[in-house]
Amino acid sequence: MRVELNGEAVETEAATLAAFVIDRDFDPEIVATALNGEFVPRFERADTPLAEGDRVEVFSPRQGG
Amino acid sequence: MTDTPTRSAPDDALDLYGTRVTSRFLLGTARYPSPDHLRRAVTRSGAEIVTVSLRRESTGGDKAGHAFWHLVRELGVKVLPNTAGCHSARDAIKTALMAREVFGTPWIKLEVIGDEATLQPDPFGLVEAARELSSQGFEVFPYMTDDLVLADRLLEAGCKVLMPWGSPIGSGRGLNNPYALRLLRAHVPGVPLIVDAGLGAPSHAAAAMELGFDAILLNTAVATAGDPPAMAEAFGKAIEAGRTGFLAGIMEQYDLATASTPVFGAPFSPFAG
Numbered sequence: 001m002r003v004e005l006n007g008e009a010v011e012t013e014a015a016t017l018a019a020f021v022i023d024r025d026f027d028p029e030i031v032a033t034a035l036n037g038e039f040v041p042r043f044e045r046a047d048t049p050l051a052e053g054d055r056v057e058v059f060s061p062r063q064g065g
Numbered sequence: 066m067t068d069t070p071t072r073s074a075p076d077d078a079l080d081l082y083g084t085r086v087t088s089r090f091l092l093g094t095a096r097y098p099s100p101d102h103l104r105r106a107v108t109r110s111g112a113e114i115v116t117v118s119l120r121r122e123s124t125g126g127d128k129a130g131h132a133f134w135h136l137v138r139e140l141g142v143k144v145l146p147n148t149a150g151c152h153s154a155r156d157a158i159k160t161a162l163m164a165r166e167v168f169g170t171p172w173i174k175l176e177v178i179g180d181e182a183t184l185q186p187d188p189f190g191l192v193e194a195a196r197e198l199s200s201q202g203f204e205v206f207p208y209m210t211d212d213l214v215l216a217d218r219l220l221e222a223g224c225k226v227l228m229p230w231g232s233p234i235g236s237g238r239g240l241n242n243p244y245a246l247r248l249l250r251a252h253v254p255g256v257p258l259i260v261d262a263g264l265g266a267p268s269h270a271a272a273a274m275e276l277g278f279d280a281i282l283l284n285t286a287v288a289t290a291g292d293p294p295a296m297a298e299a300f301g302k303a304i305e306a307g308r309t310g311f312l313a314g315i316m317e318q319y320d321l322a323t324a325s326t327p328v329f330g331a332p333f334s335p336f337a338g
Contacts (some may be wrong), residue, residue, distance in 0.1 A: 021147075062133060064093060
């Protein structure tokens with residue numbers, strides 16, 4: 001299935017957001033996730049199914065002022 | 066020169082939502098020439114708190130955010146995540162929720178930007194977001210202007226620390242309106258006030274501390290200096306000097322001279338007796 005990851009189209013077989021995070025090699029403890037513009041807390045990722053065309057965003061710590 | 070931290074007096078701790086810190090210098094982590102410059106600047110500054118942000122992680126093999134997080138953890142400092150780049154209360158609240166999960170802290174430097182050219186905070190969005198986040202257990206550090214009524218509204222919304230700007234972020238202009246800052250200091254005695262943004266030189270930081278502000282948060286002036294670790298130390302010393310001067314009690318200003326050397330008994334003086 002085809003989803004969008006941080007603005008880029010990617011192919012994935014992951015059925016859930018939790019599986020997708022692992023599949024794409026992110027550390028699940030270091031990142032925050034959003035699906036179609038809404039924050040999905042870490043404990044809800046395993047119960048959040050992915051569907052064709054979903055927009056996934058993965059955020060991580062960055063320099064800031 | 067070795068990177069020894071600037072030290073503050075241990076008996077002059079600053080209480081931020083029940084967390085006591087001895088350094089009154091909060092340092093940003095952006096815009097350094099290299100991670101090593103950042104590491105050395107944090108060490109030389111003596112800062113116990115650094116600001117961080119959340120951004121989209123790279124999707125390839127290079128996980129820049131992961132590497133940065135490991136660096137910050139090695140520094141052993143507390144982190145104050147920000148909501149930089151948010152232009153609405155809604156976006157700031159969403160960013161804060163994600164930051165709390167990633168960084169594991171209820172602290173949030175709340176930024177809701179209202180004007181793109183000056184990055185002036187939107188006071189209405191700021192109060193709205195501060196109220197919601199406080200009700201959800203966040204400990205909010207709002208980046209605000211020097212407006213007295215805004216300060217009152219933010220305190221009513223649950224904030225226990227306020228962070229007025231010195232001047233626009235990254236401008237290096239120092240304290241644009243010392244009069245307003247002095248009024249604000251007097252308006253909310255006992256509330257920790259951190260001057261955040263716009264400082265360019267160590268003397269700006271000393272001036273803010275001499276006005277009775279409790280701490281300084283800055284980034285650009287250190288990160289873009291010719292020698293960031295040395296500038297971090299310079300700011301650390303200026304903050305320390307300003308604080309010590311404030312506590313010591315700064316003299317009144319007068320229009321005319323008052324001789325400091327005793328006049329009585331001076332050679333050839335008509336008062337020589």
